[in-house]
Amino acid sequence: MRITVVAALAVAVPLLAACTENTRGDADSGDERTVAVTSTDDGCELSAVEAPSGTLTFDVTNDGSQVTEFYLLDEDGLRIVGEVENIGPQLSRELVVNAPAGTYLTACKPGMKGDGIRADFTVTESGDEPSISADEQELVDAALANYQAYVQDQSDQLLTKTQEFVELYKNGDDDAARALYPVARTHWERIETVAESFGDLDPKMDAREADLEEGQKWTGWHLIEKDLWPQEAVDYTPLTDKERATYADDLLTNTEILDSRVQKLTYTVDQIANGSRGLLEEVALGKVTGEEEIWSHTDLWDFQANVDGARVGFEGVKPIVEQSDPELAETLDARFAELQELLDAQRTDDGFVYYDELTPEQVQELSNAVNALSEPLSRLTAAVLS
Known part of the structure; x- marks a missing residue:
């Protein structure tokens, strides 16, 4: 069945790569x-x-x-x-x-x-309008409704936690702000591919210092991260109270804009599948290397959140995939479980161990599990579109 034209896209969101x-x-x-x-x-x-x-x-x-x-x-x-x-x-x-x-x-x-x-x-316009059965339509409708509700909920939680974080940071309660930092960012990382679709917001909110282009002003989460963990930086000058308020308010404003846009989005099933693949790519390109949270070393919180979002995306379209490629669905279930077992081994009472505490062998094991999941996940969109 060809189901991709069902549920028209109201606002563009990322059809992130199903890629090899x-x-x-x-x-x-x-x-x-x-x-x-x-x-x-x-x-x-x-x-x-x-x-x-x-x-x-x-x-x-x-x-x-x-x-x-x-x-x-x-x-x-x-x-x-x-x-x-x-x-x-x-x-x-x-x-x-x-x-x-x-x-x-x-x-x-x-x-x-x-x-x-x-x-x-x-x-x-190709004029090639596909037809699907009532049973197939029911699977599509369920996947779309569930994913939309999930993204809206995560965006709402991101806004709530960011409001709390901003107040702590502006008031100089750094210990509490440091504790809340990875928790708040979990909600961003679970829907990161959706957030990244807004090209004007993502650089303002999530740019890493190492990735700044010439003349680009640095704002957002990672600038504040560096200020909260100054011991990790060389010759760092802490932000003044006024600067803290400016950057914190800017982050909150952009989060409010993001949430207002996300609440209006609708999706197609191939967007869900591609978003799942895109989130795992975020793990491979940043989290597993330890480059995402270079000051706080809270990469495993982000790692887990990206995997959460990828798994939710896959599970949303899984009933469709089970009809077109049941072997792929079974493989993905197993690979997600294997990666989750490795992440669970690094849990603590407060969340996870810090990334710089992992041994090279543990990092390699996580990397291998990500790679093992990436290959079958790259075939998810094709299975949804078949």
């Missing part, structure tokens, strides 16, 4: 729904600038010397429709999205910096 990584292969399939993308250090060439609506595959090859990314953006250039990140030189990855008719932008981002090399892309 391999060495150079045949990028030109001759299929009008497959677009070959060649990214270089100074170019972004597409085999077509138009495709019919429905399930599209962007086969992205990096012919440059830097790691690159590829994005499909809404016509405003801000909202991310789909993305694949961390494509090394001479490697290829696929982005699979369900795109309705409309005007979009494509962007290659050599070096993963800046706005990228952008071009217009058009999706034309």
Whole structure:
């Protein structure tokens, strides 16, 4: 069954990559729904600038010397429709999205910096309207309703915890603020791929210092994190009370904006599946390396939250996958359980051990479990769309 056009998208949210990584292969399939993308250090060439609506595959090859990314953006250039990140030189990855008719932008981002090399892309109306049975529609409706409720609840909890955190931080109650920091961020990390779809908010709220571009003003969670754990920084000058209030109020304002947008979102089942894959990619690219919470070392809280969100996304569409690919559903159940067992082994009464307390062997074991889950999870969207 083909179910991706059910429940139209009211506001764009990320159709994050259902992706695979391999060495150079045949990028030109001759299929009008497959677009070959060649990214270089100074170019972004597409085999077509138009495709019919429905399930599209962007086969992205990096012919440059830097790691690159590829994005499909809404016509405003801000909202991310789909993305694949961390494509090394001479490697290829696929982005699979369900795109309705409309005007979009494509962007290659050599070096993963800046706005990228952008071009217009058009999706034309294909007129290929799928039909599904009442039983299939019931599965779809349940998945959409449950996921929407989950994201709305997590966003509401994020706002509540951020309000508490901001007050503690502004009042100088640093011990309590440090204790609440990873707890509040748990709600952000569980819906991180949804939050990241708002290209204007994510850099303001979650930018890491190491990832700042030239001239970019640093604000958000990680700036405050550094101020709460100054002993981890070299030659650090603490923020003044006025600066604390400014950055804390800014974080709260942006969280309020995020929540107001999230409460209005609706989803499609392929967005749920791609979001699940995207959250695990967040683990692989930041949490398992210990780079996300470089000052507080609370990476395992984030790690667990990303896994929570990925699992909820998978379980929402699992009844659909069990019909199209029952073996994949069974494999994903087992791989999620194996990764969760490793995370549970690092729990404490207050949450988790700090990431810098893990041994290299424990980090490697977690990394291996993430990789073992990533491969079958990369096939989730295809199973949903089949």
